Structure formats: structure tokens, C-alpha cells
Amino acid sequence: MEAVVEAVLFVASEPVPESRLLELFEEPDRETARRGLAAVIQRYRDGQSDRGRGVMLDEAGGGYRLVTRPELNPYLRKFFDANQSNRLSMAALETLATVAYRQPITAPEIQEVRGKNSAGVLKTLLEKRLIRISGRKDVVGKPFLYATTRDFLLHFGLHSLDDLPPLEEFEEAFLGDGDFAGDGVEKPADREEEVLRQLALLEEREADAGESDDEEAGAPDGDSGDSRDSGDETWPGPGRRVVGVSGFAGRDAAAFGEADAPADGHGPEGTGEGQEEER
Structure with a gap:
């Protein structure tokens, strides 16, 4: 069970809820399966004290995910080119x-x-x-x-x-x-x-x-330096980033709930005439 959970969390591009993990196991007794999963998660957490691992278990967004260890951030910064920041303005x-x-x-x-x-x-x-x-x-x-x-x-x-x-x-x-x-x-x-x-x-x-x-x-004309970051290979920021098929998916995960844009395809409406728009 531990190997299955680890593999699923590794390939998942978003946190996996406990209910979804339980569906993976054909256990007639739901409570037994839940206790087994809890034991797996606890064993994994106990093993996180081993500094030989590059990832650790994290709970966020109502589910579990694997994230990189914070102390490895300097190396990951080099890999993703620290000169290109994805930080919000x-x-x-x-x-x-x-x-x-x-x-x-x-x-x-x-x-x-x-x-x-x-x-x-x-x-x-x-x-x-x-x-x-x-x-x-x-x-x-x-x-x-x-x-x-x-x-x-x-x-x-x-x-x-x-x-x-x-x-x-x-x-x-x-x-x-x-x-x-x-x-x-x-x-x-x-x-x-x-x-x-x-x-x-x-x-x-x-x-x-x-x-x-x-x-x-590097920002366009405006008062606050808000830039629209666009490269897929920029450093997404240290720690708490999912490792899996989509890599550091903290910025790439699909949106949940309602659509990001209305059906007519229009973006945010204007908010006044004669004012410079921040971008």
C-alpha cells in the first residue's frame, strides 16, 4: 500500500484527497482501509527525518502531495534559472x-x-x-x-x-x-x-x-512594475511545489470550480475612462 500511495502522489499534478486514495484499494471494510492509509501516511512522515530524501509529504488543498525539501531550494533555483522570477508583483x-x-x-x-x-x-x-x-x-x-x-x-x-x-x-x-x-x-x-x-x-x-x-x-510602462510572467521553465519559487508529471505544479495546476473566463470570451471589463490601465 505504501508503494502505491507514493507512486500516485508522485505522478499526481495536484493534491490527492484521502477519499480518492481509498478508492485504489479493494478493501471491503472501509474503516480498515482508512486505518491502513493513515498508517502509511504516518510511516512516510516518520521517514521524512531522513535527510537523504529530496521530497516530503505535504497536506494542502484538502489532499496530500509530494513537495521538494526547502533546504534543496538553492539547487532548484540554479536548475530553473533564478534570474527569471515567477513572483507576483x-x-x-x-x-x-x-x-x-x-x-x-x-x-x-x-x-x-x-x-x-x-x-x-x-x-x-x-x-x-x-x-x-x-x-x-x-x-x-x-x-x-x-x-x-x-x-x-x-x-x-x-x-x-x-x-x-x-x-x-x-x-x-x-x-x-x-x-x-x-x-x-x-x-x-x-x-x-x-x-x-x-x-x-x-x-x-x-x-x-x-x-x-x-x-x-523589466516591467512595461506603469506605476507598480506588474509584469506578465510567461516562460514555462522559470523558477516557480522554493518549497511546497508538487513533484510529479507536471513538475513544480504550484503554478501549472488546472483551475477548479467555475471557468476562468466567461463563455463569451471577454476578459475583465473596463473600470473607467481616462485612466491608465495597469498590466
């Missing part, structure tokens, strides 16, 4: 945080929070499958509603949205002294009982300060 982080804490939310509402036209950033986040279009708001114009995806959870190693931290902690980790909520806009408090500490730590480890400078230097 400041504009993308601001927009993603706005969606995460206020979802579902429309593009005009995001613009009100950030004070900037975010259509270009929304399109980039849709392409990266970190957000999705979850429907339309029942108001004049019926603008699209945006929400985070399961890939958002996987990217930051979160089990659910309940792991989001207080908004102030997110701002301190990413935005410094700036307040992305803007003047006169109330900060959301409904998810502030749980912490997004994992988000801050994981994203912080994805690149050092020099990589941030490189990203801004």
Missing part, C-alpha cells in the same frame, strides 16, 4: 489580496479599493488561474464577480480561505507602510480571526529583494 499582490478578503467582488469595486484601474492585473491573475469569474453582480451593467481559485490555495500552501490572516499582517508582510484599502474604505474583518502567515512566509521565500528590483526594471 506588488500590483498583483494588492489586487489578489483585495479579491481574497472581499470576494466575490467586481472590477469597479476593486478599483474603488485600490484607486487604480486593475483590468490588466485582473487579466494576468486570471491567466495565472489565481482568480476566477464566479458570476455577475445583479446591478446595472451586471459586472463580473471575481473570487479566488483552488490554485490560489495551492500557490500559497493554504488548506482553505479560513487560513487567511488579519489584513494588517498581510499589509505588513507585502505592502510596507502602504494601505491598499485606501482612504475612507473600511477594511474587511470577517476573516481576521485566522492568519495568512503561511501566505506571507511562502511568498516571501519565493525571491530575495534583488529579484523584486529585476521585476520592476
Whole structure:
């Protein structure tokens, strides 16, 4: 059973839930199979203290996956070319945080929070499958509603949205002294009982300060240096990346739930005239 579980987790491009693993074994007694699987997982975890292994078992997104050991990140950086960073820009982080804490939310509402036209950033986040279009708001114009995806959870190693931290902690980790909520806009408090500490730590480890400078230097005209990363062989960031058929699938996993784009093929709607669009 242990070999089967390890092989499945190795080839899987996304976390495999316990129920799916149990389906692999013809065990008439479901509870016996569940205890057997739990023992396998525990044995694997116990063996993770062996530094001779390059991967370790991780639980995220409601399932299990194999990830690379954090101490091997320097070697993986060299392999994936550390000069090409897949880290999110400041504009993308601001927009993603706005969606995460206020979802579902429309593009005009995001613009009100950030004070900037975010259509270009929304399109980039849709392409990266970190957000999705979850429907339309029942108001004049019926603008699209945006929400985070399961890939958002996987990217930051979160089990659910309940792991989001207080908004102030997110701002301190990413935005410094700036307040992305803007003047006169109330900060959301409904998810502030749980912490997004994992988000801050994981994203912080994805690149050092020099990589941030490189990203801004290569960005198109705009105020925040938000760039649309496109190479498939760029370094996806250290740790917590699935090893398997799709390699480091933290950024490549298929989107879950509703489609990333509406049926008519249109991208994020415009949010105002005469304003420069961030991209």
C-alpha cells in the first residue's frame, strides 16, 4: 500500500484527497482501509527525518502531495534559472489580496479599493488561474464577480480561505507602510480571526529583494512594475511545489470550480475612462 500511495502522489499534478486514495484499494471494510492509509501516511512522515530524501509529504488543498525539501531550494533555483522570477508583483499582490478578503467582488469595486484601474492585473491573475469569474453582480451593467481559485490555495500552501490572516499582517508582510484599502474604505474583518502567515512566509521565500528590483526594471510602462510572467521553465519559487508529471505544479495546476473566463470570451471589463490601465 505504501508503494502505491507514493507512486500516485508522485505522478499526481495536484493534491490527492484521502477519499480518492481509498478508492485504489479493494478493501471491503472501509474503516480498515482508512486505518491502513493513515498508517502509511504516518510511516512516510516518520521517514521524512531522513535527510537523504529530496521530497516530503505535504497536506494542502484538502489532499496530500509530494513537495521538494526547502533546504534543496538553492539547487532548484540554479536548475530553473533564478534570474527569471515567477513572483507576483506588488500590483498583483494588492489586487489578489483585495479579491481574497472581499470576494466575490467586481472590477469597479476593486478599483474603488485600490484607486487604480486593475483590468490588466485582473487579466494576468486570471491567466495565472489565481482568480476566477464566479458570476455577475445583479446591478446595472451586471459586472463580473471575481473570487479566488483552488490554485490560489495551492500557490500559497493554504488548506482553505479560513487560513487567511488579519489584513494588517498581510499589509505588513507585502505592502510596507502602504494601505491598499485606501482612504475612507473600511477594511474587511470577517476573516481576521485566522492568519495568512503561511501566505506571507511562502511568498516571501519565493525571491530575495534583488529579484523584486529585476521585476520592476523589466516591467512595461506603469506605476507598480506588474509584469506578465510567461516562460514555462522559470523558477516557480522554493518549497511546497508538487513533484510529479507536471513538475513544480504550484503554478501549472488546472483551475477548479467555475471557468476562468466567461463563455463569451471577454476578459475583465473596463473600470473607467481616462485612466491608465495597469498590466
